[in-house]
Amino acid sequence: MPYFDSASAAPLHPVARQALQASLDEGWADPARLYREGRRARLLLDAAREAAAEAVGCRADELVFTPSGTHAVHTGIAGVLAGRRRVGDHLVVSAVEHSSVLHSAAAHEARGGSVGEVPVDRWGAVSASGYADALVPATALACLQSANHEVGTVQPVAEVAEVCGAAGVPLLVDAAQSLAWGPVEGAWSVLAASAHKWGGPPGVGLLAVRKGVRFSPQGPADERESGRSPGFVNLPAIVAAAASLRAVRAEADAEAARLRVLVDRIRRRVVRLVPDVEVVGHADRRLPHLVTFSCLYVDGEALLHELDRAGFSVSSGSSCTSSTLTPSHVLRAMGVLSEGNVRVSLPPGTPAAEVNAFLEVLPAAVAGVRERLGVSEPAAVAPEADSLELDALGLRCPQPVIELARAIVRVPVGGTVTVLSDDEVARLDIPAWCAMRGHEYLGETPRPTGTAYTVRRGA
Secondary structure, three states, X not given: OXXXXXXXXXXXXXXXXXXXXXXXXXXXXXXXXXXXXXXXXXXXXXXXHXXXXXXXXXXXXXXXXXXXXXXXXXXXXXXXXXXXXXXXXXXXEEOOOOHHHHHHHHHXXXXXXXXXXXXXXXXXXXXXXXXXXXXXXXXXXXXXXXXXXXXXXXXXXXXXXXXXXXXXXXXXXXXXXXXXXXXXXXXXXXXXXXXXXXXXXXXXXXXXXXXXXOOOOOOOXXXXXXXXXXXOOOHHHHHHHHHHHXXXXXXXXXXXXXXXXXXXXXXXXXXXXXXXXXXXXXXXXXXXXEEEEEEOXXXXXHHHHHHHHOOOEOEOOOHHHOOOOOOOHHHXXXXXXXXXXXXXXXXXXXXXXXXXXXXXXHHHHHHHHHHHOOOOOOXXXXXXXOEEEEEOOOOOOOXXXXXXXHHHOOOOOOOEEEEEEOOXXXXXXXXXXXXXXXXXXXXXXXXXXXXXXXXXXXX
């Protein structure tokens, strides 16, 4: 069964499997002990740290291993904020950061700190000027992902790091999605990553803190991992993580070129094969293995189940796949269509035949979901009135947009349709629908129950 969700977790690399099995025999002892078994374990740990530091582009004594990438992010943010508390309590993040960063920001805000958010453009990219505007004298730390986990857009880390450096503010980079493809460029200060994103075992994260960055570990003191990650290290998993990182880096250039061709094929053909599709994320500045697109008039959860039944494992940022019924914060920040969202992230070694098979299956899968939702091209009718109002209260995505599509032909060109909806997704998907179908979005108005979204019919 083709697995197309390596952005969530990449399959275990063969080198990781071999290293894990070997180190289970050699690396079980306490590396802090001086007897033979402990010394052997220490040698393995030191070698793994050297290999990981080389891949990251830092000194070995700047890098520690953590129980996960999320733990590394939380530890990095908390440690720098505490170390620089005399500077201030202001934290800057982008609007599309991973939830681990946003959860840390929310916790910081709950403790009385302040958080500034840098917006992104329609392709999911920040600008260095956006960070320059967000930095204030009390800014203790800025955070920026190296590449977005949902749409694959690569961020201008080097430019942002230069802006932060000029202001004397350290920059923490979440490199979870990009580290397999190469080191993060620029003068970053702190870096976090997660082994299961590059084919290492789960339960291993990396945290690199450059010399000179004020850092105060939080929680009870611990002598292990420079006091930044307490507890007995999972040495076999660490050895496997470092070995697999070195292996994927050796293959990265060739594999990136090969996968980029396959992703370009998806980006190019999906808009030809499936009507009313929006490919999101930057067309050029993006990860080589990831593509995301959204399908109008489609229930995202139903589409993922349909693709799963056809043998393809993909992911989604669609609100329709979430119990919260709110769209992905990434898609919302970008202002793009969220319904029927599909993220395809190809693991290394994916054959072209699997991508071709996916493109053969996708049109029928989307058409089947649309048919079950009663979506059809509205017939031309004589206009009924210059304006109409639809009551879509209680309807969830994509139904409010489907009702809008059915109603727009009932008003003349220049006429308006107002949709009353209590679904948060309508705030994102109705403007996106207008942009795709050539209609004018006039805005929203609060109502006692729900919100009214008004659209003017285009030619």
